[in-house]
Amino acid sequence: xxxxxxxxxxxxxxxxxxxxxxxxxxxxxxxxxxxxxxxxxxxxxxxxxxxxxxxxxxxxxxxxxxxxxxxxxxxxxxxxxxxxxxxxxxxxxxxxxxxxxxxxxxxxxxxxxxxxxxxxxxxxxxxxxxxxxxxxxxxxxxxxxxxxxxxxxxxxxxxxxxxxxxxxxxxxxxxxxxxxxxxxxxxxxxxxxxxxxxxxxxxxxxxxxxxxxxxxxxxxxxxxxxxxxxxxxxxxxxxxxxxxxxxxxxxxxxxxxxxxxxxxxxxxxxxxxxxxxxxxxxxxxxxxxxxxxxxxxxxxxxxxxxxxxxxxxxxxxxxxxxxxxxxxxxxxxxxxxxxxxxxxxxxxxxxxxxxxxxxxxxxxxxxxxxxxxxxxxxxxxxxxxxxxxxxxxxxxxxxxxxxxxxxxxxxxxxxxxxxx
Numbered sequence: 001x002x003x004x005x006x007x008x009x010x011x012x013x014x015x016x017x018x019x020x021x022x023x024x025x026x027x028x029x030x031x032x033x034x035x036x037x038x039x040x041x042x043x044x045x046x047x048x049x050x051x052x053x054x055x056x057x058x059x060x061x062x063x064x065x066x067x068x069x070x071x072x073x074x075x076x077x078x079x080x081x082x083x084x085x086x087x088x089x090x091x092x093x094x095x096x097x098x099x100x101x102x103x104x105x106x107x108x109x110x111x112x113x114x115x116x117x118x119x120x121x122x123x124x125x126x127x128x129x130x131x132x133x134x135x136x137x138x139x140x141x142x143x144x145x146x147x148x149x150x151x152x153x154x155x156x157x158x159x160x161x162x163x164x165x166x167x168x169x170x171x172x173x174x175x176x177x178x179x180x181x182x183x184x185x186x187x188x189x190x191x192x193x194x195x196x197x198x199x200x201x202x203x204x205x206x207x208x209x210x211x212x213x214x215x216x217x218x219x220x221x222x223x224x225x226x227x228x229x230x231x232x233x234x235x236x237x238x239x240x241x242x243x244x245x246x247x248x249x250x251x252x253x254x255x256x257x258x259x260x261x262x263x264x265x266x267x268x269x270x271x272x273x274x275x276x277x278x279x280x281x282x283x284x285x286x287x288x289x290x291x292x293x294x295x296x297x298x299x300x301x302x303x304x305x306x307x308x309x310x311x312x313x314x315x316x317x318x319x320x321x322x323x324x325x326x327x328x329x330x331x332x333x334x335x336x337x338x339x340x341x342x343x344x345x346x347x348x349x350x351x352x353x354x355x356x357x358x359x360x361x362x363x364x365x366x367x368x369x370x371x372x373x374x375x376x377x378x379x380x381x382x383x384x385x386x387x388x389x390x391x392x393x394x395x396x397x398x399x400x401x402x403x404x405x406x407x408x409x410x411x412x413x414x415x416x417x418x419x420x
Contacts, residue, residue: 001101003254006051006135007381009104014134018162025141025164032146042125042147042188045071046118047091048136049129050099051254054336055177056084058360059129061207062181063090069189074123076114076139083314084333087212087340111139118143125149127184131171131378137161149188151378154196159379170196171378177356178207209360212318212340219319222312226323229306230280239323240415243279243408245272246320246327246343247305248334249296250289255382257351257389258331262296267397268328269300272404277304282324284334285309326407328400330392335359344407346400350391351376351384364403368394 001009045066049055056077063073067090075091077084079098085091097114100106118126126143128150130136140148141164152168153159167187172180179202187197223239230237237244249265251258269281281302285293287310297307312320317334321327321341328346329335331354335347339361347354347365353374354365367373373391376382412418 001104001107004383006101007383010134010381014138015160017138018134018160018164021138021141022162022164025162029146029166040124041069042066042071044074044121044123044125045188046074046076046123046126046143046145047129048076048126048139050076050078050101050133050136051081051130053081053084053333054357055129056081057087057209057336057339058178058357059181060088060090060209061178062185064210065182065185065206066188069185071125074121079110084337086315087318087337088210090210114139115142115144118145125188127188128165129181129184132159132161132381134161137164140164147188149184149197152196156379167193168196169198173356173377175202175356176207176358176360178360182206207360209339211342214319214322214341218316219322222316222319223323225311226280226282226308229308229311233303233306235280235304235306237280240417243276243326243411244324245276245279245281245404245408246284246324246329247272247281247296248284248327248329248332250285250292251330251332255351255376255384257376257384257386258349258392259389260330260348260392260395262292263299264395264397265296265328266299268400268404269296269302269305271397271401273300273302273304275401275405276408279304281305282308284320284327325411326404328404331357335363336361339363344411346403346407348392348395348400350389350395351386352382362407364407366395366399366403367391370394 067073073091074095076097079100082098085096099110123145125147126140126145128136128140148165149167150165151171169184169187182202183198186200281304283293283297290309293309294307297305317337318341321338321343324343326344331347331349331352335345336359338345339359344362347359347363349365349367358365368391370391375384375386
């Protein structure tokens, strides 16, 4: 199903279902409170985050915080995004539940199956990470957990999604999403009810991301693949001597306004090659993005730039990023996936803001800071009326090249490599 179809279902079907389910959930809670003792601290804690692969990385500090408090972790995610949880393996594979969103029938079937499986596992606490989704609110309210934590609108208008939560957290649009996720953990483990949660200070030091464990054999295979592609193109590449620069030009269909123009990426490749003529540039993407990536590469017409779309599996991304020196990407998954490696990145922002969704890795964000940006937020389900992303068009090749140069200079210093 398309993103717009899912949004429409969430609104037109989700709102009345939330209205019907809310009193039912309240009645069940009331009966449980009469016949059972007060729930203990979370022991089996389920996170729900369906649609954003990058969020599976950004929530990792919160998940490890809950794990350190003694909770066993479970996770519910769309089947197409499951791989994002394998980069750090914080949640055991058998504790990951999926929903197939490719068709309405699959969505309904997997949803019903999840509601049964959640009860079978005796989940006692659920944390809804989604920003005001009615679908996840229903999953939260009906999964059988006694303690249900998520974002509540309070006195705000719109975004109503019933009364499924037992611990209502104020979503703060002025702090990074990783801190918002940590505030949900505080609410889940708090011994007393706060209105609203969470009345705590979250220090920057708490936003610490673990690094991926790299298999040396897998890294050798990825390096061998790079060297083979370079050799086939008649390029001399020696790892360690020559820099490896990644250009990731696409962005997911969830928000196409995040894309910097293909022509700009082509011009950037030309500029990078002119400054670093002896270094290898890999233009990356998924297998489905091969044609898109090849257009960027062909327009650039640079010998040392190769179309590398689909050449590595998702699990091979950390080895690729570890081998590389710098990556330029739109605001999309790779900017977050690379944060679990030492790779330095330059991330381009337009309709969203790095203040909320910036990578927590070795990253530099570039944004035009237009008066209309960011135009997507929790308040509009990240859907913008904008059809002409001037915020991305305003970012120049010279700006990006300057940040790429800075990042490479820092890498050269760390590696003791001669600049130039």
